[in-house]
Amino acid sequence: MVIVIGGGASGLGLAWDLLLRSIPVMVVEMGDIGSGTSGRFHGLLHSGGRYVVSDVQAARECWEENRILKRVAGAAIKATGGYFLSVDDEGDAYVQDWVKGAEAIGLPVKEVAVGQIRETVENLGPWVRRGFSVPDGVLEGFTLLHLLRLNIENLGGEILTHTTVTDIRHENGRVVGVEVMDKDGPRVIACDAVVNAAGPYAGEVARLFHDGIAMQLSRGTMLIFANRRVPYVINRLAPPGDGDIIVPHGETAILGTTDVLQEDPGSTRATREEAQYLMQLGQRLFADMDRWRVLRAFTGVRPLYQDGQEIRDSRYISRDFTVIDHGQRRGLVGAFSLVGGKWTTYRLMAEHMADAVAAYLKVKRSSRTAEVPLQTAVEMDLRPGPTICECERVSLGQLARWPCASLTEWRTRSWFAMGPCQGTMCGHRGALLAMAVQTPSTALRELSQLRHERERGWWPTTWGDNARQWALGQALRHQTLAEEAWSDE
Amino acid sequence: MSRASDVIVIGRGPAGLLVSSLVVEQGGQVDMIADGLGTLPLWGGQFDFRSYDNDRKPVADPWAWWHRFGDTHPGGSVSAQMWRSWWQHLRDLWFTMEIPTEKLLPTKNRGTVTPLGRIKPAFLVPTWQFTQEYAGAITLVGVPDLVDFPVEAMARVYTWTTGMTAEIRWLERSPSWRPGWNGLNWAWYLDTEEGRRWLWEQVKSFRRGSAPLVFPQILGVDHTESLIEVLGELWGRGVAEIPLPPPSVGGLRLQRRWERWLRRKGVRLVQGRVKEIGGDFAALEGRRIHGGHVVLATGGVLGGGLEVLIDGQVRDRLMGLSLGVVKEPEDLASIGYRSWLEPTRVAGSALAGCDPNRHGDGGAMMLLTSHAVFSAVSGQEGRLEHAGRF
Ligand SMILES: Cc1cc2nc3c(=O)[nH]c(=O)nc-3n(C[C@H](O)[C@H](O)[C@H](O)COP(=O)(O)OP(=O)(O)OC[C@H]3O[C@@H](n4cnc5c(N)ncnc54)[C@H](O)[C@@H]3O)c2cc1C
Numbered sequence: 005m006v007i008v009i010g011g012g013a014s015g016l017g018l019a020w021d022l023l024l025r026s027i028p029v030m031v032v033e034m035g036d037i038g039s040g041t042s043g044r045f046h047g048l049l050h051s052g053g054r055y056v057v058s059d060v061q062a063a064r065e066c067w068e069e070n071r072i073l074k075r076v077a078g079a080a081i082k083a084t085g086g087y088f089l090s091v092d093d094e095g096d097a098y099v100q101d102w103v104k105g106a107e108a109i110g111l112p113v114k115e116v117a118v119g120q121i122r123e124t125v126e127n128l129g130p131w132v133r134r135g136f137s138v139p140d141g142v143l144e145g146f147t148l149l150h151l152l153r154l155n156i157e158n159l160g161g162e163i164l165t166h167t168t169v170t171d172i173r174h175e176n177g178r179v180v181g182v183e184v185m186d187k188d189g190p191r192v193i194a195c196d197a198v199v200n201a202a203g204p205y206a207g208e209v210a211r212l213f214h215d216g217i218a219m220q221l222s223r224g225t226m227l228i229f230a231n232r233r234v235p236y237v238i239n240r241l242a243p244p245g246d247g248d249i250i251v252p253h254g255e256t257a258i259l260g261t262t263d264v265l266q267e268d269p270g271s272t273r274a275t276r277e278e279a280q281y282l283m284q285l286g287q288r289l290f291a292d293m294d295r296w297r298v299l300r301a302f303t304g305v306r307p308l309y310q311d312g313q314e315i316r317d318s319r320y321i322s323r324d325f326t327v328i329d330h331g332q333r334r335g336l337v338g339a340f341s342l343v344g345g346k347w348t349t350y351r352l353m354a355e356h357m358a359d360a361v362a363a364y365l366k367v368k369r370s371s372r373t374a375e376v377p378l379q380t381a382v383e384m385d386l387r388p389g390p391t392i393c394e395c396e397r398v399s400l401g402q403l404a405r406w407p408c409a410s411l412t413e414w415r416t417r418s419w420f421a422m423g424p425c426q427g428t429m430c431g432h433r434g435a436l437l438a439m440a441v442q443t444p445s446t447a448l449r450e451l452s453q454l455r456h457e458r459e460r461g462w463w464p465t466t467w468g469d470n471a472r473q474w475a476l477g478q479a480l481r482h483q484t485l486a487e488e489a490w491s492d493e
Numbered sequence: 494m495s496r497a498s499d500v501i502v503i504g505r506g507p508a509g510l511l512v513s514s515l516v517v518e519q520g521g522q523v524d525m526i527a528d529g530l531g532t533l534p535l536w537g538g539q540f541d542f543r544s545y546d547n548d549r550k551p552v553a554d555p556w557a558w559w560h561r562f563g564d565t566h567p568g569g570s571v572s573a574q575m576w577r578s579w580w581q582h583l584r585d586l587w588f589t590m591e592i593p594t595e596k597l598l599p600t601k602n603r604g605t606v607t608p609l610g611r612i613k614p615a616f617l618v619p620t621w622q623f624t625q626e627y628a629g630a631i632t633l634v635g636v637p638d639l640v641d642f643p644v645e646a647m648a649r650v651y652t653w654t655t656g657m658t659a660e661i662r663w664l665e666r667s668p669s670w671r672p673g674w675n676g677l678n679w680a681w682y683l684d685t686e687e688g689r690r691w692l693w694e695q696v697k698s699f700r701r702g703s704a705p706l707v708f709p710q711i712l713g714v715d716h717t718e719s720l721i722e723v724l725g726e727l728w729g730r731g732v733a734e735i736p737l738p739p740p741s742v743g744g745l746r747l748q749r750r751w752e753r754w755l756r757r758k759g760v761r762l763v764q765g766r767v768k769e770i771g772g773d774f775a776a777l778e779g780r781r782i783h784g785g786h787v788v789l790a791t792g793g794v795l796g797g798g799l800e801v802l803i804d805g806q807v808r809d810r811l812m813g814l815s816l817g818v819v820k821e822p823e824d825l826a827s828i829g830y831r832s833w834l835e836p837t838r839v840a841g842s843a844l845a846g847c848d849p850n851r852h853g854d855g856g857a858m859m860l861l862t863s864h865a866v867f868s869a870v871s872g873q874e875g876r877l878e879h880a881g882r883f
Pocket residue numbers: 009010011012013014015032033034035036037038039040041042043044045046047048049050167168169170201202203204205209222223224225260261303304305306307344345346347348349
C-alpha cells in the first residue's frame with residue numbers, strides 16, 4: 005500500500021491515479037480536505053495564456069490539461085472563457101510577444117473589439133485598449149476535491165482526515181510505515197511507499213525522509229466580491245503582476261493576487277493593507293471597484309519549488325512541477341515528493357508521480373486519469389426541508405446528505421455560511437444541527453472555530469456595507485446568542 | 494425647560510426614542526427623523542446594565558460592579574442613585590407605554606437562555622422574556638421547522654451547562670403554516686383569533702409538566718400579554734419566551750409601543766436621510782426642518798451613523814468628521830465620539846469607549862448618553878459636567 009501525505013489537489017489526484025492502476029492507497033490529511041492551498045486559490049482553470057511569454061513549459065501543460073479536465077472533471081469546471089485586456093500603459097511590444105507565444109503553443113486566441121466586450125462587462129475602465137479571447141475557465145476547487153474523494157473511496161481508497169503524519173518508519177533505509185497522530189493519539193500504519201504531497205509543508209515532510217528540499221513559498225492574497233461582476237475570466241494583458249485577474253465564482257467574483265515570498269507554510273491571514281492594495285490595483289481594470297460590495301479577503305501559500313537557486317522575486321519561479329525520488333538522492337528508499345505546479349496541472353503531476361511510484365513497486369500499468377471521467381454522486385431525492393442558509397440557499401435536506409464529520413466539511417461541501425452574511429444568520433444553526441452527532445462542547449467549539457475562520461477573512465475587508473454586516477454579526481454572536489461568554493455562574 | 498420645546502432627534506433606535514421621550518415628558522415638541530428602523534427590531538429587547546466584567550466573566554450584581562470598577566468606563570462617574578433614578582424612570586415610562594416589566598427594579602442580574610441554550614445575564618426585561626434567579630428545570634416548546642430554535646440541541650446545551658433537565662413539548666404545524674415561516678410570521682399569526690385558539694388547543698393537549706413552559710419569541714406582536722396569561726392558566730406554571738435572532742419580535746414590540754406613545758404625545762416621525770445639520774436645523778433631500786436643538790442618535794456602524802472607509806478611517810458622514818482609524822476588530826465597536834456634547838450632541842452607540850458586545854452594557858449606555866444629552870438640551874448641563882467627557 006502507498007501512503008499519500010496531504011489531501012489537496014496533488015494528494016487526491018495521485019491517489020486516484022494509483023487506484024486506477026490497482027495500487028492500494030491511503031491518504032492522510034492533517035486538517036479537512038482542501039484545508040491547504042487547494043482550498044485557498046484563485047479558481048482559474050488556466051488556458052496557459054498567462055505563461056506563454058514567461059514560462060512556456062507551464063503554458064503548454066496548462067493548455068493540454070485545460071482540455072483534459074473539461075472532459076474528465078466537467079462537473080467541477082465552468083467553461084466560461086476569458087479575456088486578456090491590454091491597458092493604456094502597456095507597450096505594444098509585449099502584446100505582440102504574447103500573441104506570438106500563444107500561437108507557438110497552439111492556444112486559440114482571438115482579438116475582439118473592446119466595444120463588444122464592454123457590452124457584457126459593466127464599467128470596464130475607459131483606458132482598456134485591446135482584448136483577446138482565450139479558453140480560460142473556472143475550476144471549483146472544493147467541488148473537484150470532493151469529487152476525487154468520492155471516486156477514491158468508491159475504488160476502496162481510504163482517506164483519513166484530522167490525522168497528521170509525524171514520522172516515517174524505515175528498515176535498512178527503506179520505508180515500511182508511517183507514524184500518525186489523531187485525536188485518539190499516535191499509531192503506526194504499515195506501507196510500501198510514501199509520497200509527500202504536503203503542499204507548502206513539503207519541506208518539513210521531506211525532512212522526515214532524511215532529505216531536504218528547498219521550497220520557495222509564496223503567499224498570495226485575493227479579494228472576494230459579493231456579486232458575479234464579470235461573466236468570464238478577465239486577465240490583464242501584461243507580464244504577470246499583482247491583482248491582474250478577476251475570476252467569476254458562483255455568485256461572487258474573486259480578484260487576485262499578490263505574490264510575496266514567505267517562510268511560514270501555515271501563515272494565511274490576510275491584512276487590511278493587502279486588501280487595500282488589491283483594491284487599488286483592481287481599479288485599473290474597473291474604475292468603480294471601490295463601490296463593489298466586498299465580502300472577504302483570503303490568502304493561500306504557493307508550494308513552489310526551485311532547487312539550488314537564490315530567489316528574490318517569486319513571480320520568476322517556474323510554475324512547473326517536480327517529482328523527487330528521495331531514494332535516488334540521499335534520503336529513504338520508497339519515499340517520494342511531488343512539489344510545485346498548479347491546480348490546473350494536478351492531473352499531469354499525479355501521472356508523473358504515479359509513474360515513479362509504480363516503477364518502484366514494479367507495477368507495469370500506466371495512467372488512465374486522462375480517459376476515465378470522475379463519477380458524480382447520485383443525486384438523492386430528499387425532502388429539502390427548511391432553509392438553513394438563506395444566502396446560499398442551503399436546506400436542511402442538503403446538509404443531511406453528508407454525515408457531519410466537521411462543520412468545516414459541511415461548509416465546504418454545501419457552501420453554507422459562505423454568502424454575504426458570512427454565517428451571521430446560519431452558523432449557529434449549523435452547529436446546533438451538528439449536535440445530533442456531536443457533544444455540546446465539540447459543537448460549540450466548532451462554532452467558535454467557524455466564526456474565527458470567517459472573521460479572519462472578513463475583517464480585512466470591513467468597509468462600507470461589509471462593516472455594517474460585521475457589526476451585526478458581532479452583536480448577534482455576543483449579545484443575542486452569548487456564544488463565547490462564560491456561563492458558570 | 495428653557496428651549497427643549499423644539500428638539501430634532503435624528504435616529505429612531507433606542508437612544509433616539511428615549512431622548513425624544515424625555516423631551517416630550519417635559520412638554521417639549523420633538524421631530525424625529527430617521528432613514529431606517531434602527532436596531533430595535535434586530536434584538537430581543539432585554540436592556541443590559543452590565544453583564545460581563547473586563548475578563549468577560551458574568552457579573553451577578555451590576556450595581557456593585559459600577560460602584561467598584563466603573564471608573565474605567567465612560568459611565569463610571571455616575572452615582573448609584575443616578576443609575577437608580579434612570580432605570581426607575583425607564584421602567585415607569587415603559588409602564589405607561591404598556592411595556593410590562595417586573596414591579597420592582599432588579600437588584601441583581603438574572604439568567605436568561607439564548608437560542609443556543611446558553612445562559613446569559615439580563616437586567617431589565619419585559620415580563621414576556623424568560624428569566625430565572627437560579628437555573629432550574631425548564632420545558633422547551635419546539636416549533637416545526639423553526640431553525641433558530643432547535644430545541645433538542647438547546648436542551649442538551651442547557652443540561653450540559655446547568656445540570657438541570659430540559660424537557661420538550663412539540664407544537665404541530667398549524668393549518669395556516671407556510672414553509673419558511675420565521676418567528677415573526679408565527680407572531681403575526683398568533684395575534685389573530687384563529688392563531689390564539691389553535692395555540693390554546695395545542696397547549697391543552699401537552700403532557701403536563703412541573704417546570705415553566707418556554708417558547709421561542711413568537712407569542713404575538715401586539716397581544717402578547719393576554720396570550721401568555723391564558724397559556725399560563727392552561728399550563729399551570731409560568732409561561733415565557735426566549736428572544737430569537739432577527740427579525741426579533743421582542744424589540745419590534747418595544748418599538749411599536751414606544752412609537753405609538755410618542756405619536757400620541759405629538760411627536761412627528763419623519764422618514765428620510767438627513768444630509769446636513771446645523772445648530773438649529775436638519776436638512777433632508779429637498780427640505781429643511783428647524784428646531785431649537787439637534788441631537789444625533791444615529792447609531793454606530795450598524796445604525797448607519799458611522800461609516801468605515803476602505804483605508805479603515807471611521808467617519809460620521811453627516812458631520813463630515815473623521816473619528817479615528819480602526820486597526821483591530823475591537824476598534825470597530827469602541828470607536829466614536831469622545832464627548833456627547835462636542836462638537837455636537839450625541840446619544841447612543843455613536844459614542845466611543847463602550848462595547849456592548851464584550852461588556853453587555855448596551856442598555857446602560859443608552860440610558861447614560863440619552864439622559865446626558867437631555868440635560869444639555871434642557872439647560873441642565875451643570876449636572877453632568879464631569880461625566881460629559883472621557
Ligand atoms: C494565491 C494562490 C492562487 C492560486 N491560483 C491558482 C489558479 O487560479 N489556478 C491554478 O491552477 N492554480 C492556482 N494556484 C496554485 C494551486 O492552488 C496549488 O498549486 C495547488 O493547490 C497545490 O496543491 P497541493 O495539493 O500540492 O497542496 P495543498 O492543497 O496545500 O495540500 C497539501 C495538504 O497536505 C496537508 N499536510 C501537510 N503536512 C501534513 C502532514 N504532516 N500530515 C498530514 N497532512 C499534511 C495539508 O494540510 C494540506 O491540506 C494558486 C495558488 C495560490 C497560493
